[in-house]
Amino acid sequence: MVSLLKLAQVTEEGVRFLSPHDGSPMLLTPEHSISLQNSIGSDIIMQLDDVIVTTSPDLARMKEAMERSVRWLDRCIQAHKYPERQNLFCIIQGGLDLDLRRACTAEMVARDTPGIAIGGLSGGEAKDEYCKVVETCTGLLPEKKPRYVMGVGYPEDLVVSVALGADMFDCVWPTRTARFGNAITARGVLNLRNAVYSTDFGPIEEGCQCTCCRSTEDGGLGITRAFIYHTTAKETAGAHLLTMHNVHYQLNLMRLVREAILEDRYPAFLRSFFAKLYDDKSKYPDWAVGALKGVGVDLLSD
Amino acid sequence: MSLGAPMPDVSQVPPEMVDFGLLKTTGALAPRLGRLTLPSRKPILTPAFLANTSRGVVPHMSPDNFRKYAGSNGVYVGLEDFVEKHPEKTPPIFEYNVPEPLRKFAALPQDTPLVLGARRTPPIPTPAAHTNTAISLLTSVGYKSVSSEYYAAAARKLQPDVVVGMADIPFGQPAIGIKRKDKMSDRTEAWLRDLVATRSAMATAEPRFAIFAPILPIERDLQSWYLEHLLDDMVDSISGVAIYDAFLLDDLPDALHHLPRLSLHVPASPHELLRQVSLGMDLLTVPFIASATDAGIALDFSFPPPENGNSNERQTLGIDMWHAEHALAVTPLSKHCQCYACTKHHRAYVQHLLSAKEMLGWFLIQVHNHSVVESFFASIRSSIDAGTFEAHVAAFEAFYEPQLPEKTGQGPRARGYHFRSEEHAKKEKKNAKRWNGELGGKGKVVLKAAHGQQPEKKQEMMDVIDDEALIGLVGIEDDADAVQLEVLKIEDDVKE
Numbered sequence: 001m002v003s004l005l006k007l008a009q010v011t012e013e014g015v016r017f018l019s020p021h022d023g024s025p026m027l028l029t030p031e032h033s034i035s036l037q038n039s040i041g042s043d044i045i046m047q048l049d050d051v052i053v054t055t056s057p058d059l060a061r062m063k064e065a066m067e068r069s070v071r072w073l074d075r076c077i078q079a080h081k082y083p084e085r086q087n088l089f090c091i092i093q094g095g096l097d098l099d100l101r102r103a104c105t106a107e108m109v110a111r112d113t114p115g116i117a118i119g120g121l122s123g124g125e126a127k128d129e130y131c132k133v134v135e136t137c138t139g140l141l142p143e144k145k146p147r148y149v150m151g152v153g154y155p156e157d158l159v160v161s162v163a164l165g166a167d168m169f170d171c172v173w174p175t176r177t178a179r180f181g182n183a184i185t186a187r188g189v190l191n192l193r194n195a196v197y198s199t200d201f202g203p204i205e206e207g208c209q210c211t212c213c214r215s216t217e218d219g220g221l222g223i224t225r226a227f228i229y230h231t232t233a234k235e236t237a238g239a240h241l242l243t244m245h246n247v248h249y250q251l252n253l254m255r256l257v258r259e260a261i262l263e264d265r266y267p268a269f270l271r272s273f274f275a276k277l278y279d280d281k282s283k284y285p286d287w288a289v290g291a292l293k294g295v296g297v298d299l300l301s302d
Numbered sequence: 303m304s305l306g307a308p309m310p311d312v313s314q315v316p317p318e319m320v321d322f323g324l325l326k327t328t329g330a331l332a333p334r335l336g337r338l339t340l341p342s343r344k345p346i347l348t349p350a351f352l353a354n355t356s357r358g359v360v361p362h363m364s365p366d367n368f369r370k371y372a373g374s375n376g377v378y379v380g381l382e383d384f385v386e387k388h389p390e391k392t393p394p395i396f397e398y399n400v401p402e403p404l405r406k407f408a409a410l411p412q413d414t415p416l417v418l419g420a421r422r423t424p425p426i427p428t429p430a431a432h433t434n435t436a437i438s439l440l441t442s443v444g445y446k447s448v449s450s451e452y453y454a455a456a457a458r459k460l461q462p463d464v465v466v467g468m469a470d471i472p473f474g475q476p477a478i479g480i481k482r483k484d485k486m487s488d489r490t491e492a493w494l495r496d497l498v499a500t501r502s503a504m505a506t507a508e509p510r511f512a513i514f515a516p517i518l519p520i521e522r523d524l525q526s527w528y529l530e531h532l533l534d535d536m537v538d539s540i541s542g543v544a545i546y547d548a549f550l551l552d553d554l555p556d557a558l559h560h561l562p563r564l565s566l567h568v569p570a571s572p573h574e575l576l577r578q579v580s581l582g583m584d585l586l587t588v589p590f591i592a593s594a595t596d597a598g599i600a601l602d603f604s605f606p607p608p609e610n611g612n613s614n615e616r617q618t619l620g621i622d623m624w625h626a627e628h629a630l631a632v633t634p635l636s637k638h639c640q641c642y643a644c645t646k647h648h649r650a651y652v653q654h655l656l657s658a659k660e661m662l663g664w665f666l667i668q669v670h671n672h673s674v675v676e677s678f679f680a681s682i683r684s685s686i687d688a689g690t691f692e693a694h695v696a697a698f699e700a701f702y703e704p705q706l707p708e709k710t711g712q713g714p715r716a717r718g719y720h721f722r723s724e725e726h727a728k729k730e731k732k733n734a735k736r737w738n739g740e741l742g743g744k745g746k747v748v749l750k751a752a753h754g755q756q757p758e759k760k761q762e763m764m765d766v767i768d769d770e771a772l773i774g775l776v777g778i779e780d781d782a783d784a785v786q787l788e789v790l791k792i793e794d795d796v797k798e
Contacts, residue, residue, distance in 0.1 A: 100472050198387070198394045211366055221365050221409040226394050227358070230384075230407075234442060236661045240364035 010050050012068065030075040034088075038081045044115065047076040049091040054123035055120045062095040069093040072105045075113065089148060091119035098136045105140045115146040118166070122151035127287035130157075131164060135294065138165030155184065155253055159273055160288050162257055163266065163295050174250050178242035181232035183225075184249045186276045192228040192242070200225040210248035212241050267297040274299055312427055319512040320464070320541035322562040322584075326687060330559070331552060332581050333686045338562050340463045340512070343376070344413045348562065348584035349686075350679050351575075352378040353672065354592060357442070358408035361592045362661070362668040365409035371642055372672040376415030378465075378587050379404065381456055381792035385448060396459055401509070404460040415566070418462035419544070420453055420469075423569040423587050427474025434489060439467050448495040451586060461509045466544040466564065468518035469495040483520045487528040490516055492530070494731035500540045512541035517554065519547035526600035533557050542585075548578040571705055572619060572678060576695045579682055582673075586760055591671045596654050597709035598623045600635040600667050601674040603728060605681040606694035607701035617704045621649075622710055623667060628653040634668075641673035642666075 008017040014029030030048040037045035047071060050065040052058075073090050080088050090108040094100030108116065118137050121130050134149060141147055146167045152158065153171020161169070174184060181193035185205040190197070192204070201224045203213035214220020221243055231238030260269035270292060274284055281300055289299050315587045320340055327334035336348040353360045354369070355377050360368050384404075385393045400406050405416055420437055428438040428445050434674060436447040448456075450468055457465040470489035472478060478486075515532055516526045532540070542562040546550065551563070564585045569575045575586060594601055599620040607617070619634065621628075626659060634644035635652065642668040643652070655663030659793055 005523065067786050155570065199397050200399050201400075216406075216409075216412075223365070223409055224398075226398070227407055228411070230394070231357050231359060236362050236664065237359040239362045239661065240367075240665075244364070244366075 009096060010065075010068070012071075014048070017048075022122055029259065030072040031079040032034065034076050034079040034081075038086065042086065044087045044089055045080070046089050046117065047091055047113075048074045049073075049119055050094055051093065051120050052095070053097055054120050054125045056095060061285075062097060063100055066094045066100050070104065071255040073108060073111060073113075075294070087114040089113055089117045091117040091150065091155075092137055093120050094133075095120060096125055096133060097193070098132060101133055101136050102140060105137050109140065109142060113145075115168075116141055117148040117150050117222045119147065119150045122153075122171075125288045127157075127285065128290055131160065131287060131291035131294075134161055134166055135164045141165075153250070155250070156274070156277065156285070156288055158250075158253065159270055160291050161256060163270060163292055163297060172244040173278045175243045179233075179239045181238070181242065183228070183242055184246045186273075188277055190225075192225055192231055195229075197225040200229075204228060204242070204245045205249070208245065208248070209252070210245045268289045270297055271301075319510055320562070322542070323733050324560070326691070327582075331581050333586070333682075333691050335683060335686050336584055337583065340415050340417075342413070343415045343463060346375050346415060346585070347683060349586065349682055350375045350584075351586045351588045352376045352415075352564075352591050352676060354423060355379050355383070355408070356422065356592070357383045358404075360665040360672075362595060364715040367669070369411050370415050371669045372676075374676055375419055375700070376419045376422060376585075378419065379408070379412060379462070380423060380425075381418060381420050381448070381453065381460075382441050383444075385446060385456075386443040388441075388446055388448065388452075388653065393461060396456070402461045404462055415464070416462040417464040417466065418460060418511075419466040419566070420448070423566050424589050425473050427472075431472065432470050432489065434492070437493075438472070451500075453493075454497045456711070457497065457511055458500055458504060458508075462511055464514055464542065465497065465511045466514045466563075466566070467497050467516050469493075469518060469544070469546065471519060471546060478520070480524070483518075483524045484527075486518050486520060487525040487593050490518060491528040491531050493623035494528075494536060494540075503538070506584075513539060514542040514544045515540045515558075516544045516564075517546065517550070519550065519567075521550070522553035525598045529555055541731050545583070548581050550581055551581045551583070552680070556656050572675075572697060572702070573606075573704060574676070576605075576682070576698060579686075580691070580695060588675055591675055594620055594706060595664055595740075596666040598663070599707060599709065600652070600666060601671045601706075602636040602675065603678070603698075603702055605636075605678050605698055606685065606690075607698050617701055618707050619702050619705070620707050622707055623652050623663070624650065624656055624710055625653070635670050636674065639670065639673065643670040643673075763769070 007081075007208060008015050010016075014027050016027050018024065019026050028048065033048040034045065044263055047069070047257070049069040050126060052061060052065050056062060069091060076088060077083075080086070090113045092101060092104045094102075094104045120136060121133060138147055147165065148168035148170075149161050149166045151171060152161060152166075152169045153173040158169055169254075177184070177189065181191055183190045183192050183204045185208075190204075203215075204210075204223065204225055205213055210220070212221050212223040213216075215223070216222040219243075228238060228242055231243060249295075256269065257266070260266045274288070275281075278284055284299055292299050320338065322339075323337050325335040325337060333349070337345050338348055339345040355361075358379060360372055360377070363372060384395045387393045394406055395403060398407055404410075404418070405412070405414075409473065410416060421439060421633060426440045428437045430447065431447055432438050433447070435451075436449040437453070438445060438447045440446075440473050453468050467490070470486045470493070472482065472486075494513075497513055501510060501513065515536070518528070522529065537557060540561070543554070543558055544564045544566055546556075546566050548567040549564055554563075562584045564581065564587075565578055565583045565588060567578060568589055569578060569586070570590065575588065584621070600623050601620045603617075603619045616684060623635070628649040629681055631649040631653075631677055633649055635641075635649060636644060639645075646664055652663055652666050655666070681694075682691070687693045
């Protein structure tokens with residue numbers, strides 16, 4: 001349970017919070033959370049966890065949250081009615097403290113859920129700390145279970161996390177940023193609300209195969225940056241168009257990642273990915289260089 | 303032209319741009335059936351409606367969805383949606399150097415007829431008056447004015463299929479003096495002349511647009527000067543008329559009767575659409591589709607109305623999808639509707655999307671609303687064909703309420719160019735503030751989450767859940783909103 005909700009109050013019983021819609025108090029227990037997800041019938045369902053701000057200095061509270069998440073996992077497993085058709089994922093907690101993460105991972109792996117999520121990240125922590133947590137957890141996880149890092153979505157975070165052993169991600173950023181007129185491209189994020197794009201009649205990203213960027217001859221819409229500039233933040237359809245592009249970018253990125261892994265050339269993929277994103281090696285983020293060095297990929301080599 | 307006529311000299315005469323054939327007509331001021339054909343576009347069977355655009359898109363529909371769900375007829379585009387950089391800079395669209403820049407820019411399908419006017423429909427009244435040479439517009443950054451030459455040049459550059467001549471109409475003025483009406487007639491004449499001249503100056507190889515002449519919303523004798531010149535000098539250059547007041551169709555000179563009639567008379571309801579059609583309108587614009595969608599209203603009417611013996615109460619023309627009563631309704635938006643939204647989704651989902659302010663909600667309603675109006679026009683055509691139109695109109699008026707339902711829900715964020723200048727001056731917010739995280743002094747605390755929570759049946763679970771904590775929370779019993787949530791069954795509530 002992510003405490004984006006300011007007034008959430010966590011007790012052993014569950015999370016009490018005020019509805020973000022109308023401010024009425026609500027209570028979510030692990031059992032109720034699973035019951036709802038059983039009703040929804042999704043293929044993957046998530047345990048209710050106790051999440052506190054990743055960067056919280058309160059180690060005691062962090063430990064309490066981690067241990068409570070383990071206890072809640074037990075309650076979720078108990079309450080889960082369809083283990084044969086819905087996959088319950090545990091969520092590893094423990095903030096940025098690697099010992100807590102190790103302890104949590106051990107407890108949760110022992111409970112043998114079909115998939116394992118690493119939670120509580122993507123909350124404003126330093127990127128190198130994030131990488132350490134992911135690497136620590138994945139190092140302790142069984143090979144044959146999917147590892148899902150929650151709330152991660154920047155392209156560089158995705159490719160580095162894959163190198164650190166993560167399999168799945170989710171993030172609102174590609175669609176959210178689209179609503180603000182930002183286009184994700186291999187050369188970085190472009191804010192198409194900038195007036196320089198008002199007369200840019202090229203596609204959002206050259207060579208992109210999404211419905212917007214493909215030319216009309218190729219069965220696409222042939223949408224130009226200038227048209228996104230023209231509609232974004234003024235008509236909802238502008239957001240629709242950029243959302244299509246951004247989601248396509250992310251899906252295609254992960255497709256390229258899978259191909260590179262299958263063909264055993266992921267390190268080379270990473271190098272070319274960063275070479276496109278930054279025009280000079282000196283601009284590569286230290287955290288990415290460091291994290292990848294830790295798994296034997298030298299970004300700075302040629 | 304009739305079959306027996308001698309072939310015209312093609313080198314002298316520009317290719318026929320608009321072919322409008324009347325398939326059935328029963329005289330003046332009567333509904334008529336026609337077929338409007340623009341070169342390389344899908345023919346339009348009339349009466350029909352044009353999809354109304356805002357900034358080049360049908361609101362809430364990306365162009366790919368427009369193709370799939372609303373691209374049946376043509377579109378109406380207002381130039382004012384594209385010229386906000388004028389006069390400081392060249393508006394970007396004029397720098398797009400491709401064939402048919404407007405169609406390409408807005409990603410409109412190749413076969414969709416494209417009609418360009420100076421203003422959106424309905425136009426927002428502008429505080430600045432028009433001048434002898436220029437019209438006053440409202441762009442997304444404020445009021446601008448463009449000259450008649452500028453408009454003609456824009457039409458030439460943008461290459462739409464049809465251009466509606468600029469009309470000098472002081473929108474928003476309750477009463478217009480005789481002198482002002484004289485001026486309207488003079489200016490509209492001059493402006494149309496500019497447009498005709500621009501097109502005549504175009505090389506034969508250049509893509510040509512057809513011109514629809516505006517017919518002013520004033521009495522015939524007050525625009526007689528304009529109409530005389532129109533008939534004497536320009537009638538061969540125009541391919542249609544754009545009508546701002548359908549009730550003055552009576553005044554339309556006979557010599558213009560063969561031309562297609564585009565209505566820019568803003569209808570408030572389907573009844574008004576029927577009235578316009580009954581007076582002989584061919585091509586209509588229906589801004590209430592989008593305003594209903596913005597308000598979360600799913601249109602719900604058909605023509606002729608369904609057979610319904612026992613009810614005396616008039617039926618509503620639309621369903622307010624914001625209403626909580628739809629939260630559990632797994633039924634289509636309207637019964638028997640075959641649109642994408644009604645066949646793939648249901649009211650409960652649309653209601654949920656609106657409450658969550660998800661754009662998809664408005665999209666689904668928009669698809670539905672377009673489909674409803676689409677079927678409405680198809681039925682109008684068959685009814686005219688079958689000679690039952692008048693009887694069906696009477697039945698429609700008796701069956702449905704006269705107006706669309708009141709808007710209750712919150713639309714998507716309103717933009718400056720969506721409302722009138724007087725409204726800008728009002729103090730209250732155009733967009734409601736989001737809930738700010740406080741209880742707002744209602745004093746009463748109610749619990750909504752406990753609804754699905756039933757006492758656990760498994761012993762081991764009873765031990766860990768503190769049921770009393772749920773029951774002990776205040777106000778469960780008399781919370782009206784919670785009632786409907788209580789009937790929501792969660793799977794583990796059901797039988798042993």
